[in-house]
Amino acid sequence: MPVPVRKAIFPVGGLGTRFLPATKSMPKEMLTVVDKPLIQYAVEEARAAGIEEFIFVTGRGKTAIEDHFDHAVELQGMLTRRGKDDALELLNETIPEPGQFAYTRQLEPMGLGHAVWCARNFVGSEPVAVLLADDLILGEQGCLKQMIDAYNDVGGNMVAVMEVPNDQTSSYGIITPGEEDGRMIEVRGMVEKPDPEKAPSNYAVIGRYILQPKVFSDLARQEPGAGGEIQLTDALARQLGLQPFNGYLFEGRRFDCGNKVGFLEANIAFALDRPDMKDAVSKILNNYV
Numbered sequence: 028m029p030v031p032v033r034k035a036i037f038p039v040g041g042l043g044t045r046f047l048p049a050t051k052s053m054p055k056e057m058l059t060v061v062d063k064p065l066i067q068y069a070v071e072e073a074r075a076a077g078i079e080e081f082i083f084v085t086g087r088g089k090t091a092i093e094d095h096f097d098h099a100v101e102l103q104g105m106l107t108r109r110g111k112d113d114a115l116e117l118l119n120e121t122i123p124e125p126g127q128f129a130y131t132r133q134l135e136p137m138g139l140g141h142a143v144w145c146a147r148n149f150v151g152s153e154p155v156a157v158l159l160a161d162d163l164i165l166g167e168q169g170c171l172k173q174m175i176d177a178y179n180d181v182g183g184n185m186v187a188v189m190e191v192p193n194d195q196t197s198s199y200g201i202i203t204p205g206e207e208d209g210r211m212i213e214v215r216g217m218v219e220k221p222d223p224e225k226a227p228s229n230y231a232v233i234g235r236y237i238l239q240p241k242v243f244s245d246l247a248r249q250e251p252g253a254g255g256e257i258q259l260t261d262a263l264a265r266q267l268g269l270q271p272f273n274g275y276l277f278e279g280r281r282f283d284c285g286n287k288v289g290f291l292e293a294n295i296a297f298a299l300d301r302p303d304m305k306d307a308v309s310k311i312l313n314n315y316v
């Protein structure tokens with residue numbers, strides 16, 4: 028059996044320019060879908076997948092994330108005095124075990140690959156998961172849990188993939204698929220944002236990864252790729268052929284909360300998924316369509 032995945036990296040050092048002015052002083056990852064920040068969904072998904080250590084790669088202006096996963100002493104005291112047990116319970120869900128969360132700063136947002144590399148000293152020589160909070164997935168079972176279950180059979184590097192319409196390949200990293208076994212798809216190559224006519228498939232990589240420690244040695248080269256940024260996909264592509272590399276076609280619906288329309292859609296879908304809100308939200312939506 029491959030070395031188990033116990034740690035996860037949450038890169039939250041990006042600038043979130045597509046959400047300005049909302050993200051001027053608030054991290055993009057603190058934007059809420061219904062009533063929970065994006066980063067909390069990602070943390071809960073990782074926890075449900077058995078992750079024990081959580082590493083956040085942050086940047087300037089991101090302290091709200093650390094505060095979110097800490098005691099709010101005054102608020103908790105007030106809620107206790109007023110007997111608001113339900114609200115207290117919601118707060119308790121945000122509190123990790125002491126020492127379970129670690130934070131490091133990226134210093135400069137030089138790309139996702141660079142953010143992941145900044146976590147290297149926390150990761151050491153074991154595999155690690157990476158979750159991008161702005162890819163939010165609604166499904167019966169968390170995407171990372173599905174991936175780790177599959178990884179425990181095959182090991183190596185793994186990326187979450189989903190099928191996208193042909194005319195959307197230029198918005199994603201696209202894999203060249205090899206052998207397919209159920210939801211597992213061998214990765215033979217990866218191209219960043221190909222035009223539809225040049226795309227090797229319509230399997231797009233989304234923001235869930237399982238990385239072997241060797242990827243960090245490659246990231247250490249600090250080679251800039253597309254847009255002058257240090258790209259995680261470049262480092263992964265250079266590992267092709269050196270160790271198993273699979274895509275996992277996860278079950279669930281993914282929302283790109285890094286852009287406004289995707290974020291709005293996520294809010295609608297998650298609200299419709301909530302028994303306490305479903306009817307009221309459906310009614311409102313009917314007024315608009």
Ligand code: UTP
Pocket residue numbers: 038039040041042043044045046055084133135136137138139141142159160161285
């Ligand atoms: P994005 O590509 O969405 O970039 O990053 P961004 O800067 O957050 O947003 P825009 O494009 O300016 O609107 C995907 C994920 O990778 C993280 C981001 O925080 C986000 O979770 N990231 C990106 C970093 O941690 N560091 C980087 O240098 C770049």
